[in-house]
Amino acid sequence: DFSDSEGIHFNPTITLKNPGNALTIRPLQRDDYDHGYYEVLRQLTTVGEPSLEDFQTRFDEMLACAGTYYVIVVEDTNTKQVVASCSLVIEKKFIRQCTKRGRIEDVVVDGSCRGKQLGKLLVLTAKKLARKLECYKLTLECEKDKIPFYEKFGFRNNECFYMVQRF
Ligand code: 16G
16 A cells, blocks of 8 residues: 555555556566567667567576566556566665665556556555665656656656766
C-alpha cells in the first residue's frame, strides 16, 4: 500500500497488489521476450533487433549479478503482455562506508495503457525498493518535459551536470 507515500496520491487508488483491472506488477521474467517486452521498450528508444537468445543471455547475466538489477514490469493478465517497465540498478560503492547508489532507468508505459498511473506506480515501487536496499541516493536522467513528473517523487535538479558522450 502506498497511502503513506510522501504525498503521492493515486486517483483512483491503485496498489502493488491491485495495480488496476486485469493488471499485475511483477519482476521481469526470462520468457518476457515473447510477451511483447521489446514492443514496450521500443516506445522509449532504439532497441535494435535482439534475438530471443540475445535477450535471454542478457537476462541471465543480469540475474547472475545478485542485488544489482531489478526490472519491474506491469503485465496485462488478459493478454499476458508486458505493458510497462522500469528498472532499478544498484551500484555498489567504496565511498560513504561502502554504500550503494540507485538509478532508475528505462521507464516506459505502453501507449494503450497511458493514464492508468502505471509510470507513477513503477517509479514509486523502485523508490521504495531503493530505500529498502539502503541506497544513499537515487538518480535518473530524463527529458526536460518529464521534470515535473519526477519532481513528484522528490527528485530535484542537481547542481551537478549530467554529461554524456555517445559511441
Ligand atoms: C531516458 C530514460 C533512460 C533511458 C534513455 C534512453 C528514464 C527515467 N530515463 O533518459 O533510462 O535509458 O531515455 O534513451 O526512464 P537513449 O537511448 O537515447 O539513451
